[in-house]
Amino acid sequence: MAWAKDGHEAAFRELVRRYERPIFSLIYRMVRDRALAEDLAQETFVKVLNGIKTYRPEFKFSSWIFKIANNVAIDQLRRRSLETLSLDGSPHATTAEERAATELQLGSGGETPLDEVQNRELGTAIERAIARLRPSYRACIMLRHVEGHSYEEIAQILDLPLGTVKTYIHRARNELREYLEDRRE
């Protein structure tokens, strides 16, 4: 990190190499659009590397970079209202027509190769269950169970009180279990 703070290109590249998968995966699961996730992941790294001098070493570097990635993803969700989209249509839809209109189509005709990759990657039961979670729950679950962050780190990353993080994770796991168990019945 000290080497990166001094602006060494090789250190920058190493940081990107080390974090590109976890950061891209978090953003991809948040926005559920591969091309958009790539743009947002790029934006995250550009912000991190151009702002590396502002990094405060008393925080874990991974917490700092995940905080920036989450903020970038949430900003995008707010701008595009993507949080209203799920595989099963908008939760705000009041009629079947509205729901169908906002439904993401899997395996429909006219798919690009990128669509096919995306459907294969995010089409499993657990990915669909994660997609149904509200964004704040989704971020908590990914940070906890995929990235292995502690509750305290997640609270720092998401700027939430520790108790809220615990509640979100508990509720998110309940929702995931219910969705997965409903599908088995």
Next chain:
Amino acid sequence: MRPQPAQHLTSEEIELWAQGLLGAARAMHLADCSLCLAEGERERKLVLTLAQLPRFAPAGGFTDRVMARVRIPTPSGEFHS
């Protein structure tokens, strides 16, 4: 002292148990309580499923695309891209 069956595990303890991190004293409760055991097993299954989620990779050339937009300070304190 061994906890009584009525002292059910909290949700945090269930999570810890599912990850193999709950202390033995509290874990003993599961031997006597089918409710907590069932809850723990459901939790363990979910935690395992989540832990097996893949990390996706961005398309090739990602680092180069990032580096093309990054300002790298030179020894004189100026920046170059």
